[in-house]
Amino acid sequence: MGNSSLEIIINLAKTVVVFLMMVQAVPILVWLERRGSAFIQNRFGPNRVGPLGLVQLLADAAKFLNKEDFVPDKGNRLLFYAAPVFALIPAAVAYMAMPMSTPLKIGDSTFLIQGYEVNVGIVFILGISAMAVYTMLMAGFGSSSKFSLMGAMRASAQVISYELALGLAIVGVIMMYGTFNLTDMVLAQQGAFHFSGFGREFSLSFLPNWGIFYQPLGAVIFFAAAFAESNRLPFDLAEGEAELVAGFHTEYGGFKMLMFFIGEYGHMMIASGLMTTFYFGGYGIPGWTIAEVYQTGVSIFGSETGGSIFSSVMHFLSYNVKFAIFLWIFIHVRWTLPRFRYDQLMDLGWKTMLPWALFNTILTATVIFLASQYVI
Amino acid sequence: MPLGGMIFITIFIAVFGTALIFLARAIGGLAKRTSAAKMEIYECGIKETEKKDSKISVNFYLTAILFILFDIEIIYMYPWALNFKDFLKDGTGALVFTSMISFMVLFIFGLWWAVKSKALEWEK
Amino acid sequence: MSMDTVLFWFLSLIVIVPALAVVLLSNPVYSALSLVMTMVGVAAVFATLNAYFLAGVQLIVYTGAVMVLFVMVLMLFDLKHDLQTFSRGKVSGFLKIAGVGVMAGLLVGAISLATKKPSLIVEGSPLANELAAAAASGADNTKILAENLFLRNMLGFEILGVLLLVIAVGTVALSRSKGGTHARD
Amino acid sequence: MQEISLLLAVGLNHYLILSAILFTIGLSGVLLRRNLIVVMMSIELMLNAVNISFVAFSKYNYNPEGQVIVFFVMTIAAAEAAVGLAIIVSIFKRFKEVNIRFFEHLKG
Numbered sequence: 100m101g102n103s104s105l106e107i108i109i110n111l112a113k114t115v116v117v118f119l120m121m122v123q124a125v126p127i128l129v130w131l132e133r134r135g136s137a138f139i140q141n142r143f144g145p146n147r148v149g150p151l152g153l154v155q156l157l158a159d160a161a162k163f164l165n166k167e168d169f170v171p172d173k174g175n176r177l178l179f180y181a182a183p184v185f186a187l188i189p190a191a192v193a194y195m196a197m198p199m200s201t202p203l204k205i206g207d208s209t210f211l212i213q214g215y216e217v218n219v220g221i222v223f224i225l226g227i228s229a230m231a232v233y234t235m236l237m238a239g240f241g242s243s244s245k246f247s248l249m250g251a252m253r254a255s256a257q258v259i260s261y262e263l264a265l266g267l268a269i270v271g272v273i274m275m276y277g278t279f280n281l282t283d284m285v286l287a288q289q290g291a292f293h294f295s296g297f298g299r300e301f302s303l304s305f306l307p308n309w310g311i312f313y314q315p316l317g318a319v320i321f322f323a324a325a326f327a328e329s330n331r332l333p334f335d336l337a338e339g340e341a342e343l344v345a346g347f348h349t350e351y352g353g354f355k356m357l358m359f360f361i362g363e364y365g366h367m368m369i370a371s372g373l374m375t376t377f378y379f380g381g382y383g384i385p386g387w388t389i390a391e392v393y394q395t396g397v398s399i400f401g402s403e404t405g406g407s408i409f410s411s412v413m414h415f416l417s418y419n420v421k422f423a424i425f426l427w428i429f430i431h432v433r434w435t436l437p438r439f440r441y442d443q444l445m446d447l448g449w450k451t452m453l454p455w456a457l458f459n460t461i462l463t464a465t466v467i468f469l470a471s472q473y474v475i
Numbered sequence: 476m477p478l479g480g481m482i483f484i485t486i487f488i489a490v491f492g493t494a495l496i497f498l499a500r501a502i503g504g505l506a507k508r509t510s511a512a513k514m515e516i517y518e519c520g521i522k523e524t525e526k527k528d529s530k531i532s533v534n535f536y537l538t539a540i541l542f543i544l545f546d547i548e549i550i551y552m553y554p555w556a557l558n559f560k561d562f563l564k565d566g567t568g569a570l571v572f573t574s575m576i577s578f579m580v581l582f583i584f585g586l587w588w589a590v591k592s593k594a595l596e597w598e599k
Numbered sequence: 600m601s602m603d604t605v606l607f608w609f610l611s612l613i614v615i616v617p618a619l620a621v622v623l624l625s626n627p628v629y630s631a632l633s634l635v636m637t638m639v640g641v642a643a644v645f646a647t648l649n650a651y652f653l654a655g656v657q658l659i660v661y662t663g664a665v666m667v668l669f670v671m672v673l674m675l676f677d678l679k680h681d682l683q684t685f686s687r688g689k690v691s692g693f694l695k696i697a698g699v700g701v702m703a704g705l706l707v708g709a710i711s712l713a714t715k716k717p718s719l720i721v722e723g724s725p726l727a728n729e730l731a732a733a734a735a736s737g738a739d740n741t742k743i744l745a746e747n748l749f750l751r752n753m754l755g756f757e758i759l760g761v762l763l764l765v766i767a768v769g770t771v772a773l774s775r776s777k778g779g780t781h782a783r784d
Numbered sequence: 785m786q787e788i789s790l791l792l793a794v795g796l797n798h799y800l801i802l803s804a805i806l807f808t809i810g811l812s813g814v815l816l817r818r819n820l821i822v823v824m825m826s827i828e829l830m831l832n833a834v835n836i837s838f839v840a841f842s843k844y845n846y847n848p849e850g851q852v853i854v855f856f857v858m859t860i861a862a863a864e865a866a867v868g869l870a871i872i873v874s875i876f877k878r879f880k881e882v883n884i885r886f887f888e889h890l891k892g
Contacts, residue, residue: 110477114484164499169506172514178628184492191488192481214484215477219651219741222553226642226658233635236670240628248674256535259542259667266549266659274556279652279741354499358492442597445538449595453545453586460552461579464559468572471563478606478646536873537774539671540866543664544767547859550656551756554745561742562749571749574757581760585767594771607794611802618806618829622813627822634825637806641832648799648843650851657835660858665828665865672869673821676876694815702808740848747848748855759859766863770870 106208114214118191125364126156128426135427136434166353171242174350178241183351183358186234190365193227196220197372198282200382200415201389204407212411220281221269225262228328228369232258234362235347242350250346253441254330260448261327261334267456268321271314271463272377284310285381289388296470307385310378316459318378320452325370327448330363331429333436334444371425375418382418389414537594548582606647613640631669638662652741799840806833820875820882824868831861 130145130153137144145152170179195214203210217223232255239251276284288309293302311318327334348359375381384392389410396409439447508514555575562571589595617636624630638661645654748756810833813826835854842850876882 107479110480111483114480115487118484118488164502166499167503167506168500180496184489184496187488187492188485192485195480195484215480217477217651219655222652222655222659226655226663229659229663230635230639232663232667233632233670236667236674237632240674252535252671252674255667255671256538259664260538262663263542263545263549266546267552270549270552270556273553274559277557277560279553279557353503354495358495445595445597449586450590454583457579457583457586460556461576464556464572464575467559468563468568471560471568478643479602482606482609482643533774533873533877536668536671536675536869537771539664539668540770540774540870541767543660543668543862543866544763544770546664547660547862548760548763550659551759554652554741555749558742558745558749561746567750570753574749574753578757578760581764585764588764588768589771592771592775594775601792604792604794607798611798614802615805615809618809621822621825621829622809622817627819630822630825634828637829638832641836644799644802644836645839648839650839650842650854653839653851653854656855656858660862661828661832665862668865668869669821669825672873675873676882698808698812698815701811702805705804705808708804740851743848744851744855748852751849752852752856755856759856763859763863766867770866773867773870773874 109210110215113210114195117195117214121191121194121365121368122361124368125361126160128364128367128430129360130156131427132430132433135430139431139434160357163354163357169350169352171244171350173243175241175243178237179350180241180355182234182238182241183355185237186231186359186362187365189227189230189234190362190369193224194365194369194372196223196281197369197376198285198381199418200411201393201407203411205404212415216280216282219279221273221279224369224373225266225269228366229262231362231366234359238351238359239347242347244350246349247347250349254347257334257444257448258328258330260445261324261452264320264448264452264456265324265328267453267460268317268324269377270460271317272310274460274463274467275310275313281376281381284376285383286389288380289383291386296467298474307380307383309380309385314378314459314463316455317463318374320456320459321377322370322374324448324452325374326429326432327444329366329370329429331367331433333432333438335438367426367429368422371422371429374425375421379421382414384413384417532598534595534597541589541594544585545582548578548585551578603647606643610640610643610647613637614644628670628673631666631673634669635662635666638666649740652744796840796844800837803833803837803840806830806836818883818885820872820884821869823884824865824872828861828865831857 133155134144134152136142145155148155148158170176196217198211198213198216200212203212235251235254235258239247239249242248272284273279276287278284278287288307290308291302291304292306292308292312293300294313295301306312348356351359383389392413393406393410396406396413397403400406400409506513552575555571559568559571562568614637617633617640620633621630621637624633638657642654642657642662645651645657807830810826810829813829814823817823817826835857838850838854838857842848842854872882879886
C-alpha cells in the first residue's frame, strides 16, 4: 500500500475519491441521458431547474430523500434493504482497478491515478463485476413479488449468458498482450501501428498501435456483451415495462431506487473503461508518446514534478475523452434501438456471439502461431 | 495485491450506503399504513394471490448449469493465452497449441450438443 | 503487528463466521448468501498466499457461477425456513458428537503435524526457484502456473475437458428426463 | 511469550488450522443439516478448506503443483455442483421436497 503512513492514508483517501467521482458522474450521466433522449426524439427534456436543466438531478435527489420508506409486508426485510447497498459495491470495487493516467511522481513518492493497481486486473474485474448478479437475486427474492422474481431470474440468466461471450472475447486480448495487467496493456499500445511476424516487420505510421486494429471482431463482441452485462437497452429485458412492470426493482422507490441506478451506471462505466483500455489505447494520446508528453511538461514547468503533473493531467483528459465517447454510445444506442424478445436475446448470446467469440480466439491463436513459425 | 484498500473501500461503501438509506428513512419517514392494500406487493392492482407453486421455467437453471461448465472451460484458456507467446519462444508452442485446439474442439462439441438437444430453446 | 498479520486474522474471521452461519442458519437462502461471503474470504486468503490468479478464478467460478446456481435453485423452489433444520434422534446425536470429535482430532493433528515442520521442500524441483523469486517480490506468478499446467499436467487438463463435456451432456439429459417409477401424480 | 508469537508470526500452521476449522464446519454441516441443498453447500465448504491448505503448502514449499491441483479441484467442484443440483432439481420436481428424511422412500 505504500511505505510511510502518510502514503497509506493518501492511498486510502484516493479510493474514496474515485468512488465519489463515480457517484458524482451518475447525475451528470442521467442529465445527459434525458437531454440526449429528448434531442433524439425531438423533445425538450428537463430544462426548467437551473441553466439547461442541470440542477434537475439535485432536485430529484432531494425529492427522493423525502419519499417515505416502503417495505412490502410479505417481503424479506433484510434482503430488501441489503440489495441496494450491495448494488454499489461490485461496480465501485472493480472500477478502482482501472488505470486512468500515468503515475504522479512527487518527490520520492509515486501515486497511481487509480484506486489501486491489481496485477491480475482483468480477472479481478471480471470476478468482482460478476457479483452484481446477487444484487438482482437479492432484490427479486427480498420483495417476494412475482414480477420482481421473474425480472431477477431473467436478468441473472441474461447476465451470466453474456458473461461467456465477454470472457471469451477477452482471451484474444490477453493472447496479444501476454499480460493480465491493465497498465501493461496500455503501455503496449503506445506508438504507431507495428507488429513483427512471418519473419519481417509491418508498420503503418499513420495508425496508432491500438488493440482495435488487431481484434476488431473481439471488440465488437466485447462491446455488445458489455451492453447486455450492464442491462441496458436493447438488452434490458429485466425491466421490460410492457411485461414485467419494472423487473427486479418493481417494489423499490425513493433513494433505494437511486442506488440501483448508481450501480447500473457503474457497470456502464466499467464497460466503457475496459473498452478504452483493451481496444483504444487506454489513457495514451495517439501520436504523442508518454515520454514526449513528460518532456514537454518538463520544458514548460522546468521541473520533473511539473512534467509528471503535466503528463498525468494530459493523459487523464485523454482517458476521459475516450471514456465519455463510449458512455455517449451507450446512451445513443438506448434511444435508437428497440428491445429484443427474450428468446432472441438468449439465441443471440449462446448461438451467435459465443461461436463468433470462439472463432475469434481460434483465429487469433492460429495467426500468432503461424506468424512465429513460418516466414513469408 | 492491495487487499487492504479493497477491504477498506468495501466497508466504506457498505457504511456509506447504509447511512444513505437511514438518512432517507429519517427524512422521509416510514410508510404510513393508511390501508392494508398499500403494503401489499404490486400485482397491477389486483388483490395479491399467494404463489404456492412457482411457475419459473426450468430453462433458467439449465442455462446456469451450462454457464458454469462453459465458464470453466473459458477460464482454462486464460493462463494459456497469457503464456502463449512464451510457449512459442520456448519451442513448446506447437504442442500447447494442439492441446488447446483439441480442448476447444471439446468445447465446440459441447456447445453444438447443447444447441442440438434444444436445451437453449426458449418459448417464443 | 504487521499489515499481513492483521489481514490474516481479519480474513480468517471473514471466512469462519459466515461458514458457521451456513451451517447454523435455518433459512437456506441466508445460508447460500453466507457461503458467498466465505468464498470471497477464501479468495482473499488466496491473494495473501500470492495465488493471485487463483483468487480471481475463485471469484469467477465460485461466487460468479456456482453460487449463482445455488441461489437460483433456492429461489426456484421458494423455500422458506426449513421445518426441521437439524437432524434429531440417537443416531444423529451420535453423529453430532462424532463431528465435534473429528473437529478436535483434525485440529490437534494439524497443529502437531505442522509444528514438527517436516521438510517438504523439493530441492531443485522444476520452477521452484522461479516461484520463490516471485513470492519474494510479490509479482504475478500465473506464468509459472501456466507452464506447469500446460506442460507437465497436460493429460489432466485434457481429461477435465472431456469430463466437462460429459457433464454438460449428462445434466441436459437429466433435466430433460421425464417419467420414472416414483412419480406421485 | 508463546501466545504473542503465535498471534504475530503468521505461517503455514495458521493457514492449516484455518483450513482444518473450515473443513470441520463443512463436515458438521453435512452430518447435521437435513436440507439437501445445504448439504451440497457444506461439501463446497470442505472443498474450499482443502484448497486453502493446497495453496498454503504451495507457497511455503515453493511448489507450483499445489496451485495446479487447486485449479483442478475447483473444476471438479463446479462440475459436482452442476450435476448435484440437476439431480436435486429433478428430485424436487417429482416429490416437492428437499429434506433428506424424505428420501427413505428411495430405498430398494
